[in-house]
Amino acid sequence: MAELVVTRRIARYPEDSYTAERAFADGAYEGLRTALTQHTPAELIDMVKASGLRGRGGAGFPTGNKWSFVPKDLYPRYLVVNSDEAEPCTFKDRELIEWDPHLVIEGSLIAAYAIQAHHVYIYCRGEFSRGARRLNQAIADATARNCCGPDIMGSGFDCEIVVHRGAGAYICGEETALLDSLEGFRGQPRLRPPFPAVKGLYASPTVVNNVETMASLPPIVSNGVDWWRSMGTEQSPGPKMFSISGHVAKPGNYELPLGMKLGEMVEIAGGIPGGREFKVCSPGGASSPWITNLDQEMSFEALAAAKSMLGSGSVVIMDETTCAVRMALVITRFFNVESCGKCTPCREGTWWLRKVLERMEEGEGRPGDVDLMLRVCEQMLPEVGAPASGRSFCVLGDSCAWALRSALQLFGDEFREHVGSGSCPRGASKIFAGSPA
Numbered sequence: 477m478a479e480l481v482v483t484r485r486i487a488r489y490p491e492d493s494y495t496a497e498r499a500f501a502d503g504a505y506e507g508l509r510t511a512l513t514q515h516t517p518a519e520l521i522d523m524v525k526a527s528g529l530r531g532r533g534g535a536g537f538p539t540g541n542k543w544s545f546v547p548k549d550l551y552p553r554y555l556v557v558n559s560d561e562a563e564p565c566t567f568k569d570r571e572l573i574e575w576d577p578h579l580v581i582e583g584s585l586i587a588a589y590a591i592q593a594h595h596v597y598i599y600c601r602g603e604f605s606r607g608a609r610r611l612n613q614a615i616a617d618a619t620a621r622n623c624c625g626p627d628i629m630g631s632g633f634d635c636e637i638v639v640h641r642g643a644g645a646y647i648c649g650e651e652t653a654l655l656d657s658l659e660g661f662r663g664q665p666r667l668r669p670p671f672p673a674v675k676g677l678y679a680s681p682t683v684v685n686n687v688e689t690m691a692s693l694p695p696i697v698s699n700g701v702d703w704w705r706s707m708g709t710e711q712s713p714g715p716k717m718f719s720i721s722g723h724v725a726k727p728g729n730y731e732l733p734l735g736m737k738l739g740e741m742v743e744i745a746g747g748i749p750g751g752r753e754f755k756v757c758s759p760g761g762a763s764s765p766w767i768t769n770l771d772q773e774m775s776f777e778a779l780a781a782a783k784s785m786l787g788s789g790s791v792v793i794m795d796e797t798t799c800a801v802r803m804a805l806v807i808t809r810f811f812n813v814e815s816c817g818k819c820t821p822c823r824e825g826t827w828w829l830r831k832v833l834e835r836m837e838e839g840e841g842r843p844g845d846v847d848l849m850l851r852v853c854e855q856m857l858p859e860v861g862a863p864a865s866g867r868s869f870c871v872l873g874d875s876c877a878w879a880l881r882s883a884l885q886l887f888g889d890e891f892r893e894h895v896g897s898g899s900c901p902r903g904a905s906k907i908f909a910g911s912p913a
């Protein structure tokens with residue numbers, strides 16, 4: 477069994493891992509103590525760079541590099557922890573804030589010290605009421621023990637943490653829309669550059685990092701770079717939480733070394749029930765292009781080479797009974813509903829793709845619909861397979877086209893069958909008829 481790192485305390489103390497009593501008895505904030513007493517901020521940035529830690533929020537950007545983009549001598553700086561987690565089938569950050577909020581807070585304070593930020597905002601998805609409650613309690617408990625707030629552990633470093641709850645828009649997980657939302661505006665992406673590290677919250681240098689990225693920091697500081705690098709692959713070191721769901725017997729969060737084969741993950745999650753065959757997998761959130769190879773190595777680099785992506789680590793397994801059209805519609809409909817409407821390719825493109833898929837699902841598909849949808853995808857994503865090459869203002873528009881295009885390329889015949897037979901050959905019911913937009 478692989479070593480548990482960010483979920484170690486949760487696995488060991490499933491009843492009360494989130495309480496201050498348990499967390500402090502289990503050594504919480506010792507990584508922070510080491511950071512504050514044995515390292516300068518610059519040393520910490522170098523350590524995190526050397527660890528190869530890549531952000532766990534989706535893009536897999538190297539965390540230490542991101543920190544080093546903050547301009548010297550520009551203050552104040554802010555750290556914003558992204559706990560929006562609205563990607564369908566991703567539920568790892570929620571487990572961390574609910575069951576080990578002290579680990580998230582400890583990691584956030586290490587990051588804040590490294591970039592010399594005295595204010596941290598944790599942007600928490602509005603629906604996460606238990607997570608927000610436990611985070612706030614943990615901040616109060618850590619402050620009462622001098623592990624947060626003024627002069628932390630007598631080190632002279634002051635840092636305040638505020639939990640801010642969002643109002644439930646997927647786009648507010650995109651880091652610049654998140655900053656607009658935090659400032660009190662409607663959450664819509666900002667033009668980049670300038671990037672948040674240079675001009676972010678309140679026009680000040682800001683690092684935005686994911687919850688799991690924060691939770692990875694205390695173990696790295698406590699156990700060292702070599703230990704972290706002893707897990708995972710050269711370019712994707714360490715373990716990662718995977719939210720495995722769909723047609724597996726034991727769906728849930730699994731912390732596994734990066735680079736494991738997809739087939740092994742399916743086995744760890746209990747295998748596909750009923751002896752049914754594997755059909756396809758969405759390996760990294762709804763945005764990710766689908767893959768059909770159970771031998772696929774699950775690392776940032778291997779999935780990029782396979783023209784897909786690891787994303788947030790949400791692995792959805794679909795067996796042979798899955799209707800590709802239905803699944804494509806569920807995903808496209810999500811992106812259309814969550815499109816913020818700021819730019820035309822995404823606002824119009826997701827709407828038209830949804831309309832075509834809906835008529836296909838309703839038995840009113842037209843000959844040529846598959847080619848029509850492929851053309852719309854190509855217009856949204858002119859350079860095949862190149863990430864961030866799309867015509868939309870942010871990655872949400874690209875994401876819709878990435879996922880749908882892969883479904884059309886892999887299962888074009890199944891889509892055509894829907895059109896030809898005027899219904900779903902798998903007998904899927906018309907669940908979308910009359911449902912709200």
Ligand SMILES: Cc1cc2nc3c(=O)[nH]c(=O)nc-3n(C[C@H](O)[C@H](O)[C@H](O)COP(=O)(O)O)c2cc1C
Pocket residue numbers: 530531532533534535536537539542558559560561562563646647648649650651652684685686687689870871872
């Ligand atoms: C539409 C959209 C939604 C996103 N949602 C989230 C989210 O819920 N949580 C998250 O950490 N990152 C999300 N991201 C990625 C963030 O923009 C950002 O890259 C990330 O928070 C950086 O943290 P990391 O470097 O630690 O991965 C989203 C990006 C897009 C385009």
Ligand code: SF4
Pocket residue numbers: 647665814815816817818819820822823868869870871872873874
């Ligand atoms: S791509 Fe979509 S979500 Fe992003 S700015 Fe454009 S309309 Fe908004």
